[in-house]
Amino acid sequence: MPNAMKLTILGSSSALPTSERYPSAHVLNAHERLFLIDCGEGTQMQLRKNKIRFSKINNIFISHLHGDHIFGLYGLLSTFSLMGRKNPLNLYAPENYHRILLSHLLDFDIHLNFEIVFIPLAGKDPMLILDDKYITVTSFPLKHRVPSFGFLFREKPAERNIIKEKIEKFNIPGIRIPAIKKGADYLTPDGIVIKNSELTIPPPEPLSYAYCSDTRYFKRLSAFVKGVTVLYHEATFDKSMDDLAAMTGHSTTLDAARTALEAEAGSLIIGHFSARYRNILPLVEEAKTVFSNTLPAIDGRCYDILNLVNPLEKNTYL
Amino acid sequence: MPNAMKLTILGSSSALPTSERYPSAHVLNAHERLFLIDCGEGTQMQLRKNKIRFSKINNIFISHLHGDHIFGLYGLLSTFSLMGRKNPLNLYAPENYHRILLSHLLDFDIHLNFEIVFIPLAGKDPMLILDDKYITVTSFPLKHRVPSFGFLFREKPAERNIIKEKIEKFNIPGIRIPAIKKGADYLTPDGIVIKNSELTIPPPEPLSYAYCSDTRYFKRLSAFVKGVTVLYHEATFDKSMDDLAAMTGHSTTLDAARTALEAEAGSLIIGHFSARYRNILPLVEEAKTVFSNTLPAIDGRCYDILNLVNPLEKNTYL
Numbered sequence: 001m002p003n004a005m006k007l008t009i010l011g012s013s014s015a016l017p018t019s020e021r022y023p024s025a026h027v028l029n030a031h032e033r034l035f036l037i038d039c040g041e042g043t044q045m046q047l048r049k050n051k052i053r054f055s056k057i058n059n060i061f062i063s064h065l066h067g068d069h070i071f072g073l074y075g076l077l078s079t080f081s082l083m084g085r086k087n088p089l090n091l092y093a094p095e096n097y098h099r100i101l102l103s104h105l106l107d108f109d110i111h112l113n114f115e116i117v118f119i120p121l122a123g124k125d126p127m128l129i130l131d132d133k134y135i136t137v138t139s140f141p142l143k144h145r146v147p148s149f150g151f152l153f154r155e156k157p158a159e160r161n162i163i164k165e166k167i168e169k170f171n172i173p174g175i176r177i178p179a180i181k182k183g184a185d186y187l188t189p190d191g192i193v194i195k196n197s198e199l200t201i202p203p204p205e206p207l208s209y210a211y212c213s214d215t216r217y218f219k220r221l222s223a224f225v226k227g228v229t230v231l232y233h234e235a236t237f238d239k240s241m242d243d244l245a246a247m248t249g250h251s252t253t254l255d256a257a258r259t260a261l262e263a264e265a266g267s268l269i270i271g272h273f274s275a276r277y278r279n280i281l282p283l284v285e286e287a288k289t290v291f292s293n294t295l296p297a298i299d300g301r302c303y304d305i306l307n308l309v310n311p312l313e314k315n316t317y318l
Numbered sequence: 319m320p321n322a323m324k325l326t327i328l329g330s331s332s333a334l335p336t337s338e339r340y341p342s343a344h345v346l347n348a349h350e351r352l353f354l355i356d357c358g359e360g361t362q363m364q365l366r367k368n369k370i371r372f373s374k375i376n377n378i379f380i381s382h383l384h385g386d387h388i389f390g391l392y393g394l395l396s397t398f399s400l401m402g403r404k405n406p407l408n409l410y411a412p413e414n415y416h417r418i419l420l421s422h423l424l425d426f427d428i429h430l431n432f433e434i435v436f437i438p439l440a441g442k443d444p445m446l447i448l449d450d451k452y453i454t455v456t457s458f459p460l461k462h463r464v465p466s467f468g469f470l471f472r473e474k475p476a477e478r479n480i481i482k483e484k485i486e487k488f489n490i491p492g493i494r495i496p497a498i499k500k501g502a503d504y505l506t507p508d509g510i511v512i513k514n515s516e517l518t519i520p521p522p523e524p525l526s527y528a529y530c531s532d533t534r535y536f537k538r539l540s541a542f543v544k545g546v547t548v549l550y551h552e553a554t555f556d557k558s559m560d561d562l563a564a565m566t567g568h569s570t571t572l573d574a575a576r577t578a579l580e581a582e583a584g585s586l587i588i589g590h591f592s593a594r595y596r597n598i599l600p601l602v603e604e605a606k607t608v609f610s611n612t613l614p615a616i617d618g619r620c621y622d623i624l625n626l627v628n629p630l631e632k633n634t635y636l
Contacts, residue, residue, distance in 0.1 A: 016400050019366050023393070041393040042360045048337050067426050071393045075341075075359040078385050082334050100425045107418045108385050109464050146427050 005030050005155065005207045005305035007230070009271065010046035011038075012297035014236050014250075015068045016275040021299055022046055023068035024272060026232065027057075028153055028209055031134040036060045037151060037211050043072030044079050050300055054083060059130065061137075062093035063213030064148035065100070074104060081112045088115040092129055092139065094147045095120035121149045126224055140224040142215035144249040150212045152225055158203035166199045207305045210265075214272070216246060217255035222262035230305050231265035232297065234272035239286050253283050257290035267308050271297030323348050323473065323525045323623035325548070327589065328364035329356075330615035332554050332568075333386045334593040339617055340364055341386035342590060344550065345375075346471055346527055349452040354378045355469060355529050361390030362397050368618055372401060377448065379455075380411035381531030382466035383418070392422060399430045406433040410447055410457065412465045413438035439467045444542055458542040460533035462567040468530045470543055476521035484517045523547075525623045528583075532590065534564060535573035540580035548623050549583035550615065552590035557604050571601050575608035585626050589615030 006029040011022030023040025027047070034056040036043070047054060062070050070093075080089065091101075098118045105112065119129055121139050130137035135155050142148040159181040166172070172186055180186055186194040210225040212233040225231055233256035237245045245252050251259075253270060260268035268291050273280050280296050287294040295303075301311045324347040329340030341358025345365070352374040354361070365372060380388050388411075398407065409419075416436045423430065437447055439457050448455035453473055460466040477499040484490070490504055498504055504512040528543040530551040543549055551574035555563045563570050569577075571588060578586035586609050591598050598614050605612040613621075619629045 016397055017363055017366070017393075019363070022363070041390065042363055045335055045337070045340070045360055048335070065426055067392055067396050067428065070426075071389070072359065074385055075335075075389045079334055096425075103421075107414075108383055108388075110385065 004032070005153070005209055005229075007209060007232075007269075007303040007305060008050055008052065009269075009297045009299055009301050009303070010043055010050065011040045012271040012273060012299050013040075013068070014234075014272045014274050015066070017041070017068075018275050018278075021273065021275075023071070024063075024213070025072065026211060027052055030153060030155065032056070033058070033132070033134070035137070035153065038063055038069040038213060039071075039073040039076060040068050041071040044076045046299070047076075054080060055085070055087075057089075058087060059090045059137075060092070061139075061151050061211075062091070062097065063142070063150065063211070064144060064146055065094055065097060066146065066214065069213065074108070074110075077112060077116075078110055080114065081110070085114045088117050090117045090119060090130070092119045092121060092137075092151075094149065095122045122147075126152075138224075140221075142213060142221070143218050144214045144216070148214050150210060150215070150221075150224065152208065152210045152228065154208040155206035157206050160196070160200035160202055162200050166194075170194055170199075172199075209305055210263075212256075212259070214249065215251060216249050217251055217258065219262075222259050225259075225263045225265065227264055229266045230269060230303070230308060231260050231263060231267070232269045232271060233259055235270035235283060235287060236272050236274050238277070238283055253286040254290055257287040257294060260291040260294070265291075266293070268294045269297050269303065270294060273297075322350070323471070323527055323547075325527060325550075325587075325621045325623060326368055326370065327587075327615045327617055327619050327621070328361055328368065329358045330589040330591060330617050331358075331386070332552075332590045332592050333384070335359070335386075336593050336596075339591065339593075341389070342381075342531070343390065344529060345370055348471060348473065350374070351376070351450070351452070353455070353471065356381055356387040356531065357389075357391040357394060358386050359389040362394045364617070365394075372398060373403070373405075375407075376405060377408045377455075378410070379457075379469050379529075380409070380415065381460070381468065381529070382462060382464055383412055383415060384464065384532065387531065392426070392428075395430060395434075396428055398432065399428070403432045406435050408435045408437060408448070410437045410439060410455075410469075412467065413440045440465075444470075456542075458539075460531060460539070461536050462532045462534070466532050468528060468533070468539075468542065470526065470528045470546065472526040473524035475524050478514070478518035478520055480518050484512075488512055488517075490517075527623055530574075530577070532567065533569060534567050535569055535576060537580075540577050543577075543581045543583065545582055547584045548587060548621070548626060549578050549581060549585070550587045550589065551577055553588035553601060553605060554590050554592050556595070556601055571604040572608055575605040575612060578609040578612070583609075584611070586612045587615050587621065588612060591615075 008027045010025035013021035024038040025043040026037040028035040126140040138152045139149045208228045210228040235253045235256040236250040237252045239254045326345045328343035331339035342356040343361040344355040346353040444456045444458040456470045457467045526546045528546045553571045553574040554568040555570045557572045
């Protein structure tokens with residue numbers, strides 16, 4: 001199992017979209033499973049533009065019930081249905097959304113031909129909400145004007161890689177290999193213990209990605225995402241606007257950077273930019289004064305979580 | 319008052335948007351008042367792309383409660399509010415939408431800082447729903463799977479144009495001019511009647527535009543839009559698919575053309591194309607076999623209702 005996590009930003013705007021920036025939506029590709037995180041208006045058009053296959057999306061995560069994070073969901077669900085989807089869809093959203101969704105489908109005469117499995121988000125502690133062969137997903141509470149949740153996607157540790165030469169050298173029978181890959185030592189027929197560390201090399205470090213949607217700064221957040229490979233954190237405002245940020249339950253560039261620093265994140269991607277910023281470069285520069293490995297979210301860009309490259313280095317416009 | 323009606327197509331797709339076609343939304347500019355007709359997902363981005371000023375939109379017309387005609391409304395209302403709108407907004411929609419809208423604003427924590435004046439659409443007969451200085455708007459029922467309405471926008475007849483030389487010739491006092499412009503004859507001090515037709519020339523014919531949203535063909539529709547300058551009519555399917563059209567409550571190219579013919583419309587614009595058609599040229603050709611003056615709706619195109627030019631003549635791609 002190779003490390004494999006790629007993130008595509010479909011929307012990097014806050015509530016007011018601009019001509020270059022759509023409202024929030026991220027797609028995380030982890031081992032060829034696609035996880036859609038938030039679904040602002042126009043997500044289905046952005047998916048199409050970015051040639052992302054609708055049929056590979058089986059899990060949608062909604063951070064909170066503000067329009068710029070969810071108004072694309074109704075259209076997307078209709079489109080799934082019109083495209084003949086039969087596979088169930090797991091929908092993770094704040095608990096009160098289930099009622100809202102059901103009455104909405106009724107009001108708009110929408111008859112889905114697939115099942116929605118609703119997983120409610122609630123509570124004040126991290127919650128394991130998905131656990132499959134390759135990854136786990138944990139939700140954790142944020143602090144916003146309405147209940148809001150972040151999501152942490154973690155690869156499971158891969159098995160250790162066995163060194164072929166050692167199999168031959170110690171004549172290890174095949175039946176013992178799975179245990180050794182999991183970390184067991186090998187006991188030879190002569191009763192000699194060969195340490196696992198001599199037989200195997202460790203797998204690559206598991207990758208992880210955390211999505212911190214609308215939130216004001218709070219100390220405990222960094223504990224929720226401790227050691228994450230790539231942290232996405234909203235940075236709606238520049239550092240001079242911390243009053244407005246506090247009033248609206250949002251973060252400044254420095255808030256985002258501080259959380260990344262305290263979490264000892266590998267890298268920070270900031271986004272959810274207010275429409276007042278045409279040029280987002282100064283926002284990135286501000287964040288860098290606290291956390292140097294900061295990149296901007298840019299609509300339509302794909303980020304390799306393992307080998308993160310600053311999209312600014314790839315392009316001349318912003 | 320010069321004739322002035324321009325139509326911008328923001329979305330020409332049916333339920334499933336494609337990479338070139340957004341869901342339904344039209345903007346009619348009548349004497350610099352902007353009327354937004356239907357509001358599919360992404361309408362606010364399309365308005366921005368087409369540099370249409372949000373603040374000039376004071377009337378929104380929703381034909382029916384299917385997502386591809388309304389899922390852009392919530393985002394647009396939020397955006398109006400975030401942009402500081404104070405002016406009331408007139409919203410014309412099927413009567414049961416008022417309840418849905420109010421509960422939606424509550425569910426999504428949307429606090430609009432402007433008033434929505436809700437005008438319910440209902441009934442089986444045409445209904446005058448707007449009457450201002452320059453135009454009238456009439457709604458009329460369509461036949462679809464849910465209650466659906468069309469809209470007829472009509473310029474009011476302008477006043478007659480008085481011939482300057484005649485004012486001098488008959489020495490007409492200024493106080494009599496307004497009556498003459500409205501069609502009165504002029505009685506000279508000598509008691510001679512000068513016929514109005516000798517004093518004035520008629521104003522240009524009032525323009526009109528009708529929007530026929532999702533509907534199957536029915537005979538009475540042409541009476542609702544009799545003599546309209548430009549008729550927009552949905553044509554979701556090609557002529558071979560009349561079974562599917564009947565089943566889904568939609569029209570084929572020939573249905574649209576037949577209504578245009580029976581209504582004695584000046585021109586026909588067809589749209590709401592199914593995503594199955596990448597190339598819409600054959601659909602236009604089909605409609606032309608019944609009604610020759612047929613044009614396609616193309617996203618982002620502006621149509622002058624007075625001097626309608628086929629957009630196909632302006633461009634090479636479709």
